[in-house]
Amino acid sequence: MGTEGARAGLERAGRLTLQTGNLLNWGCLRKKCPATPGEEVRDCIQKTLTEWSSKIGQDQNQETLEVLECTVAQAIEKINPEERDELKVSAKLFIVGSNSSSVRDAVDLACSALGVAQLDSVIIVPPPVEDGTNLSLEYLQPYWKELENLVQNKKIVAIGTSDLDKTLLEQLYLWAQVKPSSNQVNLASCCVMPPDLTAFAKERDIQLLTHNDPKELLCEASFQEVLQESIQNVRANEWIPLWLLRYSVIVKSRGIIKSKGYIIQAKRNAS
Numbered sequence: 001m002g003t004e005g006a007r008a009g010l011e012r013a014g015r016l017t018l019q020t021g022n023l024l025n026w027g028c029l030r031k032k033c034p035a036t037p038g039e040e041v042r043d044c045i046q047k048t049l050t051e052w053s054s055k056i057g058q059d060q061n062q063e064t065l066e067v068l069e070c071t072v073a074q075a076i077e078k079i080n081p082e083e084r085d086e087l088k089v090s091a092k093l094f095i096v097g098s099n100s101s102s103v104r105d106a107v108d109l110a111c112s113a114l115g116v117a118q119l120d121s122v123i124i125v126p127p128p129v130e131d132g133t134n135l136s137l138e139y140l141q142p143y144w145k146e147l148e149n150l151v152q153n154k155k156i157v158a159i160g161t162s163d164l165d166k167t168l169l170e171q172l173y174l175w176a177q178v179k180p181s182s183n184q185v186n187l188a189s190c191c192v193m194p195p196d197l198t199a200f201a202k203e204r205d206i207q208l209l210t211h212n213d214p215k216e217l218l219c220e221a222s223f224q225e226v227l228q229e230s231i232q233n234v235r236a237n238e239w240i241p242l243w244l245l246r247y248s249v250i251v252k253s254r255g256i257i258k259s260k261g262y263i264i265q266a267k268r269n270a271s
Contacts (some may be wrong), residue, residue, distance in 0.1 A: 006053035007234050013068035016239065016266045019113055020044045021075025022259040035211050041227050041244070042143035044262050045218075048072055049230035077259055078115030079249065087258065089116060091247040092162070092184075094125045094217050095143065098242035102265070106245045107155055109263055114247065122147060123160040123184060126214055135164075137171040148178040160184070164213065166197040173204055184206040220246045223266065241266045 010052065012058060023044065052070045079087060093106050103124070110119060126143050129135050140161075147159040160182030161172065177210075183201065187210045203207045216243055221238055230238040242265045249259035 003053050003056075003232050005056035006049075006122065006231050009056065009065065009068050010231070010239070010268070013065050014268055015067045016070060016268070017067055017109065018045060018048055018049050018070040018262075018264045018266075019076065019109075020261045021072055021073075022077040022261055024257070024259060025075045025077060037195070038217060038222075041218050041262060044263065045223070045226050046230050049227065053231050068239075075261075076113070078113075079259075081115075084116060085266075086252055088120045088250045088252050089114060089118075089247065090250070091119055091121075091245050092123045092125065092213075094213075094244045094246075095127045096212075096216075096218055096223075096243055097127065097220060098243040098267075100142035100146045102161055102243045103143060104150065105265065106243050106251055106263070107150055109265070110245055110247055111155065113261075113263060114249070114259075118154055119156050119247075120160045121160060121181070122150075123162055123182065124158050125162045125213075125217075135168060137168065137175060140168075140172060141175070144172065144176060148176065151178045158182070160207075160209075162186075166194065166200050169197065170200055173206070179204070180206055181222045182209055184209045184211045186213070188212060217246075218264070223264075238268045239266045240269055 011163065028048065046068060051072045079089070091107075091110055093103065095102055107119060107122065124143050124147060126135075126140060129139060144159075146177060150156045152158060159178060161169065161180050162184040163186055164183050165171065167179065173179055181196075183206055185197070185208055190260040193208060198208065200206070218241055223241040224236040224239060227234060229238055245263045247259075247261055247263070248257055250256065251258050
């Protein structure tokens with residue numbers, strides 16, 4: 001009955017929030033080393049959906065939830081308030097198919113999931129631009145303004161960017177009220193940090209970090225495919241991912257990862 005209950009819930013809900021919890025608590029994922037970040041995301045979504053749907057009872061058929069919460073109880077792990085000062089909580093937010101208002105939703109959900117009042121750092125990845133179009137400051141501005149509001153409201157300490165070249169990083173820096181503290185560079189596209197970017201970052205005290213995430217960590221087609229594989233006969237084509245947030249909790253003094261997970265929100269476009 002589990003899959004039937006999950007399918008019924010998905011047919012009635014307007015939104016789906018999926019939380020993997022701490023992946024380090026998932027024995028099966030600890031043993032497996034995905035080849036790419038994209039494969040890890042798909043694995044995590046599939047295992048969370050499968051586990052969640054197997055535990056949904058018949059009572060799910062009787063109620064309509066606007067936001068359906070998809071979690072695996074044994075993997076959820078909140079931060080002990082007494083340990084908070086010893087930990088750094090970082091997040092990378094990928095906006096998939098939504099607008100800038102999703103930034104606040106994602107940060108609020110991450111804080112709630114981890115039991116904290118504030119995230120130490122958030123790196124933003126806006127939605128991919130259309131083919132033949134270059135990323136511009138105008139495109140970035142609405143997302144950055146949302147992050148600035150969250151810094152001013154003490155929900156985030158530091159904010160950063162991903163894959164900006166020197167020109168765009170400088171434009172953002174000069175325009176922004178809250179300056180970017182970091183910029184991630186994908187070493188798959190450049191084996192050596194560009195000298196002009198390195199010089200500007202050093203001058204403005206911006207930390208340059210590296211990453212190996214694809215341009216689209218989770219696209220609409222991939223999300224629908226894994227939803228279809230996980231829950232029988234679900235109308236997966238109605239569901240569109242809005243954003244994906246990947247978080248990590250690191251013990252400052254030892255540099256080890258204490259917790260890592262994903263939070264994803266999708267909406268249903270009912271015909």
